[in-house]
Amino acid sequence: MKKITLLLIAMAMIAGNAQHNSNLPETSKGPNIPYDKGYLVEEINNDLYWVTDGLYNAIFLVYDQGVVMVDAPPTIGENLLAAIKDVTNKPVTHLVYTHSHTDHIGAAALFPKDIEIIAQEETKKILEARNDDRRPVPTLTFEKNYELKIGGQHLQLDYHGKNHMDGNIFVYAPKQKVLMLVDIIFPGWVPFKNLGIAEDVPAYMKAHDIALDYDFETFVAGHVTRLGNREDVEVSKAFVTDLKNTCQQAFGKVDFMESAQETGFEDKWMMYNTYFEKVVDVATKEMHGKWMGKLGGLDTYLRDDVWKMCESLSVDF
Numbered sequence: 001m002k003k004i005t006l007l008l009i010a011m012a013m014i015a016g017n018a019q020h021n022s023n024l025p026e027t028s029k030g031p032n033i034p035y036d037k038g039y040l041v042e043e044i045n046n047d048l049y050w051v052t053d054g055l056y057n058a059i060f061l062v063y064d065q066g067v068v069m070v071d072a073p074p075t076i077g078e079n080l081l082a083a084i085k086d087v088t089n090k091p092v093t094h095l096v097y098t099h100s101h102t103d104h105i106g107a108a109a110l111f112p113k114d115i116e117i118i119a120q121e122e123t124k125k126i127l128e129a130r131n132d133d134r135r136p137v138p139t140l141t142f143e144k145n146y147e148l149k150i151g152g153q154h155l156q157l158d159y160h161g162k163n164h165m166d167g168n169i170f171v172y173a174p175k176q177k178v179l180m181l182v183d184i185i186f187p188g189w190v191p192f193k194n195l196g197i198a199e200d201v202p203a204y205m206k207a208h209d210i211a212l213d214y215d216f217e218t219f220v221a222g223h224v225t226r227l228g229n230r231e232d233v234e235v236s237k238a239f240v241t242d243l244k245n246t247c248q249q250a251f252g253k254v255d256f257m258e259s260a261q262e263t264g265f266e267d268k269w270m271m272y273n274t275y276f277e278k279v280v281d282v283a284t285k286e287m288h289g290k291w292m293g294k295l296g297g298l299d300t301y302l303r304d305d306v307w308k309m310c311e312s313l314s315v316d317f
């Protein structure tokens with residue numbers, strides 16, 4: 001097993017077992033993960049379950065003949081199989097990839113070789129290029145939508161274009177009113193570094209509105225400690241909107257010429273970067289004041305999120 005995967009597993013164990021010792025806001029705390037098991041599995045409703053290690057989460061849907069798994073985070077790894085066994089003896093027949101990132105699907109090879117693996121076609125292209133044994137290439141792909149209707153259950157898979165990355169899909173269970181969208185919204189937490197490593201910041205922002213168009217009650221984010229709901233998506237939308245406005249205003253609050261006089265004009269990178277970092281500092285301070293106590297992890301990732309938004313404002317918007 002790759003070193004990085006072991007590191008993630010250790011992080012997940014710590015996340016799952018030590019969260020109540022920290023001074024995080026209540027909103028970023030989730031259920032306790034049973035220490036002996038290292039994972040928690042719970043029914044959301046109507047035979048749709050979520051499984052979590054306190055850092056990553058995935059879902060599975062039980063139908064009359066089998067189980068449809070959505071994502072396979074390697075931090076949960078073999079415990080995905082244990083979680084399914086806790087609930088049913090039915091076999092896993094389908095695996096849906098939300099997107100191609102290893103940290104969400106790197107345990108895919110643990111499932112039987114003959115299952116159907118469903119993903120958006122961009123995800124297939126990326127995985128063919130990666131040629132990674134841990135992430136088998138999808139056996140069934142779609143461009144925009146795919147309806148998985150099976151044994152009285154229904155999953156709607158929708159692609160609304162690039163956001164976090166190419167191929168990242170919305171997974172919707174209409175009967176359960178559950179929406180899964182990974183690496184965009186982090187219920188109770190500031191986004192992971194650089195807006196969850198967003199490849200397209202305008203589309204990352206727009207994904208919030210697309211999510212809110214679905215008729216859902218429970219939101220599954222892929223991270224972090226707990227399930228989300230509509231309010232979490234609204235809060236995340238308010239955060240990124242505030243982030244954009246605050247960064248925009250911060251550019252006007254730092255005088256470029258004044259900053260350039262400190263560095264001189266000869267070293268162009270130093271001249272620009274010094275100015276840019278001052279803008280990031282101003283915006284980070286303001287955002288920290290406004291969001292403290294509302295989201296977890298501000299001290300860790302807020303500045304990186306500000307940096308990403310300021311960069312995006314310079315090139316995308």
Ligand SMILES: [Zn+2]
Pocket residue numbers: 099101104164182183
């Ligand atoms: Zn990702």
